[in-house]
Amino acid sequence: MPEITKLMQAVQAGDQSSAEELLPHVYDELRKLAASYLAREPAGNSRHATSLVHDAYLRLVLHCRDEWKNEGHFFGAAAIAIRRILVEHARRKQSLKRGGNAIRHEFHEQMTVSFSDPAEDLIALDDALEKFTTVNPQAAELVQLVYFSGLTLRQAAEILEISPRTADRHWAYAKAWLGREIRGSRDFSENC
Incomplete structure (x- = not known):
């Protein structure tokens, strides 16, 4: 059994040193995964691959180890x-961009909303993918593996055993x- 597999099993059993x-x-x-995500982000993104890897790894070992x-x-x-x-970062950024905790006032002129901001695109994709998970979980997992992990369809098919x-x-x-x-969702937002 490869060493990585042994270490993963030990982590799943709760061994902190593993x-x-x-x-x-x-x-x-993980760094390649993070870099591929960040390459799709707009210039000037405050996240760096190293911090993204560390945050993701902590989530994996603390919360997701039953899934491996x-x-x-x-x-x-x-x-x-x-x-x-x-x-989450995009949502926080959008919240601050839109005034965060500021008091909102009604604006009576008709406004059009576009998804020209990449953060809005990412949020729209995430929302749609969450809905799609309820429709077809296996296809949603395939999308995550191909689009977000950078795997080929063939590699993702092997992982999903399809x-x-x-x-x-x-x-x-x-x-x-x-x-x-x-x-x-864009059409809906533009008509509001």
């Missing part, structure tokens, strides 16, 4: 943790469903 030993073995891969069946699932869980951290053909069908369905959901 959690410390596991990090150097998975750090480079193998290395693929570990990195899938890492992709989800990184996505959630970035979405055929490449099924992965292709799930991917096509997910793209159509998520696209419709995101466009629908």
Whole structure:
């Protein structure tokens, strides 16, 4: 059994020293995941790959260790943790941008809202993906592995233990469903 698998099993059993030993073995891969996420973010993002990796790793070992069946699932869980951290960051940023705790006043002129801000796009995608998880959990997991982890469809299919053909069908369905959901939320927001 590979050393990483042994360490993961020990972490899942609650061994804190194994959690410390596991990090150097998975750090480079987690850093690549974080860097691929941050490459999609707008310039000037205050998050750095190193802090993102550390935050995600802490979430993984403290809260998500029951979800690891193998290395693929570990990195899938890492992709989800990184996505959630970035979405939380985008939501906080949007909240501050929109006035945070300031008192809101009614604005009577009709306003149009667009998703030109990448943080809004990320939030819209996250909201749509959360809804999609209830519709088709396996396809939603495939989207997370491909889009957020940077895996190929074939690699994601192996992790999910489905055929490449099924992965292709799930991917096509997910793209159509998520696209419709995101466009629908934009249309709704623009009409408000």
